[in-house]
Amino acid sequence: xxxxDPQQLAARTWFESLRDSICAEFEAIEREAGSxxxxxxxxxxxxxxxxxxxxxxxxxxxxxxxKGKVFEKVGVNVSTVGGSFEGxxxxxxxGAGEDPKFFATGISLVAHMANPHVPAVHMNxxxxxxxxxxxxGGADLNPPIPCDDDTADFxxxxxxxxxxxxxxxxxxxKQWADDYFYIPHRKVHRGVGGIFYDHLExxxxxxxxFTQDVGxxxxxxxxxxxxxxxxxxxxxxxxxxxxxWRGRYAEFNLIYDRGTLFGLxxxxxxxxxxxxxxxxxxxx
Numbered sequence: 001x002x003x004x005d006p007q008q009l010a011a012r013t014w015f016e017s018l019r020d021s022i023c024a025e026f027e028a029i030e031r032e033a034g035s036x037x038x039x040x041x042x043x044x045x046x047x048x049x050x051x052x053x054x055x056x057x058x059x060x061x062x063x064x065x066x067k068g069k070v071f072e073k074v075g076v077n078v079s080t081v082g083g084s085f086e087g088x089x090x091x092x093x094x095g096a097g098e099d100p101k102f103f104a105t106g107i108s109l110v111a112h113m114a115n116p117h118v119p120a121v122h123m124n125x126x127x128x129x130x131x132x133x134x135x136x137g138g139a140d141l142n143p144p145i146p147c148d149d150d151t152a153d154f155x156x157x158x159x160x161x162x163x164x165x166x167x168x169x170x171x172x173x174k175q176w177a178d179d180y181f182y183i184p185h186r187k188v189h190r191g192v193g194g195i196f197y198d199h200l201e202x203x204x205x206x207x208x209x210f211t212q213d214v215g216x217x218x219x220x221x222x223x224x225x226x227x228x229x230x231x232x233x234x235x236x237x238x239x240x241x242x243x244x245w246r247g248r249y250a251e252f253n254l255i256y257d258r259g260t261l262f263g264l265x266x267x268x269x270x271x272x273x274x275x276x277x278x279x280x281x282x283x284x
Contacts, residue, residue: 002082007204008103011127012080014208015107018125018215019078022109023064025223026076030068033230037068039076044269046081058082063272067279070118070230074111075275079104081266089265094199095132103129104266106137107215108259110276111222116242118229119143119150119191120249122276123218124259125211135207136198138173139218140181141225142191142249144242150225151192157221158195161213165206173197183252190252243282250277 004012023039030037045060061079082103085093090100106126113120125137141154155174162169173195181190195214200207253260253276263273 004080004103007133007208008080008105008127008129011208012078012105014212014215015078015105015125018212018219019062019064019076019107022219023066023076025219026066026071026074026111029070029223029226029230030066032227033069035069037066037071039064039066042271044272046079046083046267046269061269061272063269063275065275068114070114070226072112072114073279074109075272076107076109077272077275078107079268079272081105081268083266085266093130094128094134095130099131101130102266104262108272108276112246112278113226113230115230115232116144116234116238117147117232118226119147119154120246120278121218121222123215123222125214127208127211132199132201133204134199134201135211136200137211137214138177138194138196139214140177140191140194140196142245144245145238146192147229150228153225154192154194154221157217158214161210161217162195164213165210169197169210170195181252183248183256185255186248186251188248190249240282243280244284246278246281247283250281253277 027038042063043060044063046058059081061077064076066074085096085100085102090096093102096102104126106124109123111121120142122142123139127135139158141151143150159170162173174193177193177196178189180196181193183190260273
């Protein structure tokens with residue numbers, strides 16, 4: 001890739017440091033459960049298929065996956081890629097309609113838990129450059145067996161992160177998540193929501209600071225929910241309920257998820273893109 005400018009470098013460095021903090025915390029939870037599970041990291045490189053001269057071609061990322069006693073499967077990926085969007089896909093990306101060159105860096109996390117009382121979770125934050133520059137991302141909670149206390153605590157953490165920057169953010173971004181994380185063919189939401197935001201541009205420092213606080217809020221609240229629920233007993237029926245719920249999660253990610261489409265359209269690592277899929281699932 002071409003050398004990164006200061007904004008690109010700062011964003012990449014933050015996403016990598018957030019990855020390190022999250023993975024260390026998740027491994028600590030496994031230690032508390034009597035497990036020695038640890039993340040296995042696999043680097044990957046990207047070759048831009050467009051071959052556009054002057055494009056910020058290539059890049060790559062690091063795929064981190066852990067399978068343990070508490071985390072049945074958790075993936076924490078970071079990537080920094082550049083190149084040119086191909087064909088009509090460029091017109092669907094903010095700022096790329098007339099010039100298809102792009103740069104993207106971000107973190108993506110999905111955790112599927114062994115105990116059905118522990119909520120699964122998704123978190124993703126990113127920085128993209130086309131002819132425009134913006135931040136996007138969010139986090140949403142996906143419990144197979146919803147618990148009002150967990151939902152309230154998760155939303156409270158995200159609301160606090162939002163309110164520190166703009167009192168309009170939380171109601172706007174919560175509604176955006178409710179609208180986005182919906183499975184039309186099932187007529188149900190994927191989980192109990194969270195926040196989702198995109199095209200946060202203009203004041204780069206403010207957008208970066210908010211994106212950092214979203215990551216910090218996630219790192220604070222989700223491990224607390226895991227520790228609260230991971231020792232609860234569960235029945236075969238509750239495990240079966242979890243597997244059916246995971247089937248719906250997989251349907252959303254394969255049919256509707258924009259991040260999955262972006263990764264596939266930009267030549268990303270297939271295993272990293274599809275790490276969001278659960279290890280086991282069932283359909284009624």
